[in-house]
Amino acid sequence: MEAYFLSIVKKRPVQIGIVAFVICALVAAFFIVKSVKKKKRAIQADQSVYSNQNFTDLTTDSLEVESFFKGFPTTDSIQQEVREFYIRRNYQLAWFNEKGMTNAGPNFYSQLQSHSLEFDDKELITKSLDSLIMLSQTDEKQFISQKENISQLELMLTTTFFNYAHKTFSGTIKDPFDLEWFIPSKKKNYQTLLDSLVSFTRGEKVQEPVNQYYILLKDKLVAYREIQRNGGLPLVETDVKLLAIGDSNTCISSAKRHLFLTGDLGENDNSNIFTDSLKTALVRFQHRMGLVENGKINTATLAEFNIPIEQRIKQIMVNMERLRWVPVEMEEEYLLVNIPEFRLHIFDNQKQVWQMNVVVGKDVHKTSIFKGNISQIVLNPYWGVPTSIVRNEILPKLKRNPGYIARNNMEVMSGNTVIDPYSINWNKYNGNVPFSIRQKPGNNNALGKIKFLFPNNFSIYLHDTPSKSLFNESSRAFSHGCIRVAEPHKLALYLLRKESDWDEGKVDNILKTSNQTVIKLQPTIPVYIAYFTSWVDNSGALNFRKDIYHLDQKLSDEIFGETVKQ
Known part of the structure; x- marks a missing residue:
């Protein structure tokens, strides 16, 4: 058989070459098809979102996407999100159909404007996006007649969405562990979120992937921004250290105005007289601030009154950042x-x-x-006394009198064996000791x-x-x-x-x-x-607390480049 094959090769080299080429081509085609199938299995259109009526004849392609990134630079991770989004929908447009821009475009743009206003964030809405949106709304017919306009705005909206989603729902801090936060959170799927946004036809609200407490605190941010735009919260200044029912002072009208704006006082009579309703409002205010709820204007209450609204807004935003790290469910x-x-x-x-x-x-x-x-x-x-406490607090006392162990219902342990404290020369130890100390059960156990x-x-x-x-x-x-x-x-x-x-x-x-x-x-x-240090409680009240570990300051440095004063 081998000799026969060689004889054919010698006699018909051209034909054999053609056969070999065809075989190689078939093999290559087989592996290409196999590779394509693998890729299709990796990124597929979401059939739960897309159906025949969702699809449009308007498309883009990978070359157009890559060309867009050259003029609209963004991070590698955001670029990959955009690529995956269009591969999953076979490069069909998301924000446009044959009739023009869908409702999703104006709805998302409105959402961006609200974000910019609420968070004082000018980074997401660019001049290019602004001008294209305005052109699409003022002369839609002219706009959709130019394919380049549609392509640019389509890819700009998609890229901006992923930038917005990561910033708003994941947070601006890459690794919360650096800020001593060790509560794990799940990765959020922004592909599915955008799928939902562009598939809605009547402006339905997309369920945001954030914890319910984030949403409540965001509503308070909106309210405080409104107070800020209207002049802010009045300062409450007085030299009197304590004011109570029946007292009169010029600062009381300012206190009433402050409490009326924050919702603690239902009706404001604008007087300088300390009334029963003011006392009730002060109790609410003191409760929200974690103060002693005595219904009086004292030094601690004045200090909380006089924190500027700008600082309160930053405190809210710092805690919204933390809430982005909390599990959604x-x-x-x-x-x-x-x-x-x-x-x-x-x-x-x-x-x-x-x-x-x-x-x-x-x-x-x-x-x-x-x-x-x-x-x-x-x-x-039992209380196993930590090594640091033994070294820094107990050892000096044992050096003076080993009877400290018995007086405090404690035991000195070497492994599982109880050791007589008087049998140990405590004075030879200056740091850690080769024994453990535990306190026995009892009413005085730590x-x-x-x-x-x-x-x-x-x-x-x-x-x-x-x-x-x-x-x-x-x-x-x-x-x-x-x-x-x-x-x-x-x-x-x-x-x-x-x-x-x-x-x-x-x-x-x-x-x-x-x-x-x-x-x-x-x-x-x-x-x-x-x-x-800021949250909305079960009654709907906005709470503030002191930054006892100075963690607000660290996080504020990351977000604003400055500290939140308290």
């Missing part, structure tokens, strides 16, 4: 600790069911921002009678405390980082409400003893440790 059941508010919020069916005061870490012992899952409740816990564990890299947990008086303070940053809760017993029973093996009687009987008992929770309960 929260779990059905979760806990949320807001550090600057010093409050723990308990949610069920995504609605707040109750809340309580907490104590958080001092500025030098910041409580970390992250998400965990409560997996255990510990009754009558963790109280209950702690709530959620595994994390920060050694943070929720716990009871014997120092109950601290919960009455308006500012409650006193701990070494862990979070003390005001109502641990109520919280434990709430988390155990679905556990048939546990009821209040059983829990209370164990708490009467000094025996450590660990209760495992199944399923675990998500807990968010967050940091918001």
Whole structure:
């Protein structure tokens, strides 16, 4: 057979060459088709959005897209978003059909204008976009007669949309971890969002991929921008340190005007007399600011009155940036600790069911921002004293008197063995010691009678405390980082409400003893440790708090290039 083939090659070289060429061509075609099929599988038109009636005969192509980027530069990631969008719809136009521009174009442009006004952001609306939109609206017939106009505006709207979406819904900060924010969030699909926008025909509102609290805070931003445009909030200035019902002072009319504009005061009589209605409005205002709610004009209340509206607007925007990092959809059941508010919020069916005061870490012992899952409740816990506290606070006392251990119901441990503190020469240690120290269960245990564990890299947990008086303070940053809760017993029973093996009687009987008992929770309960200095509460009221860890300043530097003063 081999000899026969060689003889044919010698006799018919031309024919063999043709056959070889055809075979090679077929093989190449096979691999090209296979490659194309792979690409089609990777990026396909979304059939849930596109149907025959959605498609248009107007198209662009890859060369036109690449040519557009040369005159309208943007980031590589945005360019890739644009490419993928047109590949998925087979390069058919999104903002135009045979009749001209669809409703999606003017609707999105209006959205851009609102964004520019609300956020004082001039970057997204360019002169080119402005002029093309104006031309399309003033002389539509002339505009659509020139294919170049349609192509430019089509690609400009698509590119601007992806720029807008990433900036508005993902945030301007590339890595929140750099700002000590360790709550994970899911990547958002802006392809699908644009699919929805351009497929709507009657100006329907697109569901924005942001948390509900972002939307509420954005509404307040709009309201404060309006107040700013109309002259801002009046300052409330006086030398008197305390004003109450019945008092008269020239600053009171300014206070009434301020509270009327912020919605705390229903009717403004413009007088300088301290009235009952002013007291009620002041209580509302003090509640929103996290102050003592005494209904009087005092030094702390005056300080909040006199923060300029420009600073309040930036504070709102800084917290909107944080809300872009929060998951769009929260779990059905979760806990949320807001550090600057010093409050723990308990949610069920995504609605707040109750809340309580907490104590958080001092500025030098910041409580970390992250998400965990409560997996255990510990009754009558031991407290393993952190190494830093042993080194900096306990060791100096042990050098003076090892009796400190017994007086504080503690134990010195070497592995699992209890060591007599008097048998140790504490004076030879100046830093870390080769022993651990723990406090035994009891009413004076630093963790109280209950702690709530959620595994994390920060050694943070929720716990009871014997120092109950601290919960009455308006500012409650006193701990070494862990979070003390005001109502641990109520919280434990709430988390155990679905556990048939546990009821209040059983829990209370164990708490009467000094025996450590660990209760495992199944399923675990998500807990968010967050940091918001401005938010809208369940009643619709806009809240502000002090930037106790100076994190607003860091984020403001990133967004505005300057700090937010408080």
